[in-house]
Amino acid sequence: MKLRTLLLILIAAVITCFVGFYNNFPIVFPDTGTYISSGFANYVPIDRPIFYGWFLRHASLAESLWLAILAQALILALLLYYFFRQFVEARYRAALYLGFAFFCTLFTGLSVHVSTLMPDIFAPMMMLSLGLLLLVPGLKVRDQAVIGIILFYSMAVHYAHLFTAYLILGAVSLLWLLYRKRGLIRLRALLLCWGVVLLSSLLIPATNWAMGEGFGLSKGGHVFLMQRLVHWGVIEEYLAEACPEKGYRFCAYKDSIPLDFIWDPESPLHKTGGWLENKQEYQAIFGDVLTDWTYLRIILARSFETSLELFFSFDVGDTTAPALDGSSPFETIKMRLPEQLRRYRFSRQS
Structure with a gap:
C-alpha cells in the first residue's frame, strides 16, 4: 500500500478510538480482567478461548492497553478501506471513507466497541472479512492472505464468532446451491472461506490440547x-x-x-x-x-x-459501568500493568 493509503487508514483508526480518548482510558468490562490475566499468565480460561488474552498481551507490548485498542481500530479500518477501495471511485474515496468513520463513531456503537478491551469488536471484523472474500473478485493474493488471517483470528477469539461464521457460510452455501447458474457467488471463494473456518475450528481445541487442557472447545x-x-x-x-x-x-x-x-x-x-x-x-x-x-x-x-x-435491541451502555477497587479489571490491571493503574483511576468510567 502507498504511504498515503496507510496514513488514511491510521487516521480512520484514530477517529474510531474517540470513546477511549473521551474516557481517558480504554473501556473495561468485568470479563476484561480474565482476558488480561489469561494472556499474561498464559493459561486457558475454563469458559473462553485464550486467543484474545494473547492479543491483549502482545498488541499492548505488555506495557500499554492503549496499543491494544489502537490495534483493534487499525484492523477494522483496514477492512473498511478494502470495501471502499472496491466499491467507491478513487476521486471520492478518501473523503467518503473518513466521513464514514466519523459518522459511525458519532452515531453508532462502533467507537464504544473499538475502545473496549473485549473481543466483541472481532464479530464485525469476521463478517467484513467473509464479505470481502465472498463478494470481491480479483483480490490480490496478498490481500486475500491478510483478510484470511483476520478472519481466522476473529473466529478464534470467541466461540460465538465461530458459530456465527458457520451459520453465515451455511446460508451462503444454500444460496449457491439454489442460484449457482447465475454466478452470484464464486465457488472458489466459498471453498476458501470454508477452509479458513474449518482451520479456525481446529485451532481452538488443538491449542487447548497443547496447553494441557484436553482436545475440546470449552470445559464450561x-x-x-x-x-x-x-x-x-x-x-x-x-x-x-x-x-x-x-x-x-x-x-x-x-x-x-x-x-x-x-x-x-x-x-x-x-x-x-x-x-x-x-x-x-x-x-x-x-x-x-x-x-x-x-x-x-x-x-x-x-x-x-x-x-x-x-x-431489535440497541444498547451500547452496558459495557461502561464502573469497575472499581476489588473488581476483576481493577485488580488485574493493578497486578499485570501497575503503571497503567493511575491512568485507569482517573478515567471517566472509574
Missing part, C-alpha cells in the same frame, strides 16, 4: 447452557417432575435457584462443587430435557423470543 459450555435453561424456566419444571426419581444433587436446591445462576455465590452451581464437578450431572439433565418435546417446545419458543429481542 454445560454451565452456560444450564444458565440459559434456568433463565427460561425449563429447569424448575424439569426438576419438579424428575427429582422424585432422580438422585441429582441439584434437587436439594430446586426451590431456590437464582436467575444469576453462574455468578451468584448462593447458586446450586457453587454449592454442589462448581463447574467441573457438575458436568456429568448437567449433561444427564440435558439428555432428558433436549429429547423430551415438553421441554424442547419451551426451549424453541424461548430461543425464538430471545432472538427477536436481540435483533
